Amino acid sequence: MMRVYNSKRNREMNTPHKKAGSTFTRAWEIISQDASIPPEEKKSILRLIQVLIESRERSSSKNGDDAMSITQEVISKHSLMATVKHQANELDALKRISLNLTSSLDFQTVLDAVVTEAMGLVKDANSAHIFLYERGILDFGASLHADGTRNKAFAIPRENGLTYLVVKSGKQIMVEDMSSHPIYKDAPKNWQGSIISIPLKFKDEIVGVMNVSRSVTGHFSRSEIRLISLLADQAAVAIFNASLYKRVTQMANTDSVTGLPNRRALDERLQEEFVYASRMGLEFAVVMMDLDGFKIVNDTFGHNVGDELLYSLFNFLAQKMRGSDFLARYGGDELTLVMRNTGIDAAQAVTDKVINLMNEYKFHYPEEKNIQLGITAGIAVYPSHAQTPSDLLRAADVALYHAKKYHRGKYAVAKGMTGSLSPIKLRKTEHEE
Template sequence: MKGWKRSIFLLQIIEEILLQQDLSHLLQKIVSLGVRFLQVDAGTLRLADSKRKFLLLKAAVGTSRSSDCISLPVDRNSIAGQSFIKGVPFLCPDISREPLYPWNNQEVKKFTSLLTVPLKTKDEILGVLSFYCRRKKYFSSFELKIAQLFASQAALAIVNKSHIDKISKLAITESLTGLYNQGYFYQRLKEELSRASRWKLPLSILFIDVDGMKNINDTYGHLKGDEILQLVAGGIKNSIREMDIAFRYGGDEFAVILPQTSSKQALIVAKRIKEQAKIKAHPYNITLSIGLVSFPEDGDDPRNLLDKADKAMYRVKQEGGDGVKKFS
């Protein structure tokens, strides 16, 4: 692509990026446009988690999200980690000679050359963009400069969208606990189920009821009841990963969506939530009844899945509460 054509295309790309309505679509659009812009075979985008300990794969084009590369530690043992830590690009003309390349990953073995650039703003490094090509020595210093220019515009778009999303979050957040509200639950569950189906990844849902809340409200009053709900919400937050999504479904009921989580793994999370709730709400002897369902084995319809989780939770209630049951 000639220089003037690249300049026009870059302006068109910036316009397309600015039109994206939410962060997930923005990230996917950045990768797809970057692949077109650089005329390569594949691309990925990773963002650092809030503790900056992992680089989480957020978007991919031309390569699948294989489970062994969803999350990379922020260290010097990977190309993405090196680029993120140092804040510099990484150009590899022949990755067969690169010791940091993940040769244990079958999906990326088909590529020959690689270019990774940090997503940098003036104040911070957000993550990294990586582009892959099947041809050796495809990336030149010119492609490197073009990729850096593209990445800088992408980083600004991500920051701006994140600020807008923080404001929008106020409309979907429940004020007492700070968790997402019921109205947002089904919207987010549909999105996560679609993503899990597309990438052939598991997903689990926990439906949680606080045992004996009526008795607590009658004994201690509704203000104390509200305080206990806040403490339970805190226990849930302490027990889940950044990628997991917690909701106050209504009254004394909570829900948690666990992406990339099998039923066996979700059972461990549920038990951890139970223990954290007891610790947080001490000395009120709080217990939880938790129902568990998983995709794909329990279905793929959002309302049907929640109904099954609700039934599993009520079976725990019928047996005296303070437990976890998988739908069966």
């Protein structure tokens, strides 16, 4: 079959020869000239007509109405196929979203997954943000920008701004042109384009708001709105579950009396520090501390007062620590301090500081004088005193035992590997030297 090449049309397409069937030729011409059909869809329809032409040598009808009828039928069937294909793509997207949002219970991982999915659902997306809503306040949760930047610092939402408006209304809001919308009249001039803001609801309770912005103005497509809305529904459930897991984990890792990390959290932190120090070739120190005189408080005033004192004192000390230090309640009246990238000299200086801080601390009990306590400590440093987290903790505990046995209110430093009990060097505090 001969085809005449038409340079005005897509070079991948050839106009069918009129002898191939005027009805199909007419259908070809009608579709080719229809500007309402998207280019890719038009290209696909024309290929379909080519297949029809090649399946028959000549059309028996030359009626223009027949051509129009065939054209409409082809377009209708093709549109149906396109719709089915589009729905299949949406189902694939929903399946991917579901898998990604349920693959982890880590709170930040879930938030990052949500904004990643949001960016992939909207054409020309510029950024996606999540703000978490709790007790009437919106706080930043996560963000992703078109250039790949994650969790970039972002201004807290204005109380009269879009995000809070979505919280108050409980409904999604779409702004087609931020530069001309009243709600953005006080916004920076570089805030251009369009944005959709959707509440994240779990059982009718708003847990956050998701904003997706574009660099272009105009409305979002029905498909985009539908998918973003479905993402918001799944995101709300995932965020609630991750938040619940985070709270439960925090409770499991928190001492109920003092609010400090407990023994379980300590073991996890020791393992983390061990892995980090081993990989980076660094030291880290562990200091075991025991209160002097606490038993008398419990025996004299009772355990309730003892608990109040522990809460007050341990939090007093925690506030004096460096941001990188980790202070946990080991059990009873014992504390454990873990210090990253810290050698023996630095560990001794910090321990001196803690012991001397006890002179500043006073616990006032009604009808009694201020209660004054002291601290005795034992220091061990990786890798000088042990090669595993558990051995390092034991080395510090052995050093503490020796310090308590020979002189309370001081600290001792472990010497050598702890295997069998190694010699312990007793140290005086600064104010005694």
